[in-house]
Amino acid sequence: MKWIGAGDRDALAALLADRVAGMLREAIEARGRAGLALPGGSTPGAFLTALGREDLDWEKVGVTLTDERWVPPSSERSNQRLLAETLFRGKAAAAEFVPLYSAAVEPDDGLEGIETALRQIVMPLDVAVLGMGEDGHTASLFPGADKLEQALDPEGEALVLPIRAPGADEVRITLTLAALATARKAFILIHGAEKRRILEAAAPEKENPLPIAAVAWQIEKVTVFHAD
Numbered sequence: 137m138k139w140i141g142a143g144d145r146d147a148l149a150a151l152l153a154d155r156v157a158g159m160l161r162e163a164i165e166a167r168g169r170a171g172l173a174l175p176g177g178s179t180p181g182a183f184l185t186a187l188g189r190e191d192l193d194w195e196k197v198g199v200t201l202t203d204e205r206w207v208p209p210s211s212e213r214s215n216q217r218l219l220a221e222t223l224f225r226g227k228a229a230a231a232e233f234v235p236l237y238s239a240a241v242e243p244d245d246g247l248e249g250i251e252t253a254l255r256q257i258v259m260p261l262d263v264a265v266l267g268m269g270e271d272g273h274t275a276s277l278f279p280g281a282d283k284l285e286q287a288l289d290p291e292g293e294a295l296v297l298p299i300r301a302p303g304a305d306e307v308r309i310t311l312t313l314a315a316l317a318t319a320r321k322a323f324i325l326i327h328g329a330e331k332r333r334i335l336e337a338a339a340p341e342k343e344n345p346l347p348i349a350a351v352a353w354q355i356e357k358v359t360v361f362h363a364d
């Protein structure tokens with residue numbers, strides 16, 4: 137994995153936004169469309185705002201989240217709400233967004249509608265931006281999660297799965313490894329020395345890797361963007 141650093145978190149956000157925007161422009165140029173998956177959580181706010189300001193054919197970009205908490209978009213816990221308050225405040229509002237939460241279904245009752253929308257609008261991904269927790273989870277692929285084995289199956293059929301895990305405050309919906317691995321390029325956006333230490337230690341593991349390491353192996357081109 138390549139590492140790119142910056143003097144501070146805002147500079148890192150601007151750097152990554154510029155890089156992701158460039159890849160989206162290339163995808164649109166080459167294939168007429170682009171698919172993008174973005175993280176939630178407390179790290180990516182500045183990056184999402186900067187990316188939303190980038191000038192590109194956003195109406196040709198299908199956007200989704202790497203994962204979502206199973207809460208309505210009005211909830212402070214909602215990653216969809218985070219995107220509405222950052223990315224979609226800018227030019228990126230013209231993009232087509234596929235939410236991972238739906239009030240119409242219970243997460244375990246089947247997510248066919250979400251899968252269909254992802255296949256039609258977002259997949260295959262051109263760019264996936266991932267966060268990471270200090271337990272080595274990424275998206276909502278938490279160590280010890282109930283469906284982790286199925287979610288990390290590179291040959292898996294499902295694009296999204298409901299996930300329950302000791303480290304997650306509520307039921308989550310996550311893109312599976314199979315969905316994330318369609319990305320031509322992945323970026324891992326992390327802040328702080330502890331996350332850097334965890335990620336550097338995780339990468340070489342071959343047996344029983346942390347979810348972040350399992351994902352990073354499957355996606356050929358992974359670059360870490362890190363600032364303390």
Ligand code: 6PG
Binds near residue numbers: 175178269
């Ligand atoms: C979420 C994210 C999740 C996040 C990590 C890190 O729904 O929380 O998608 O995968 O990237 O939990 O979260 P922080 O950025 O808050 O440390």
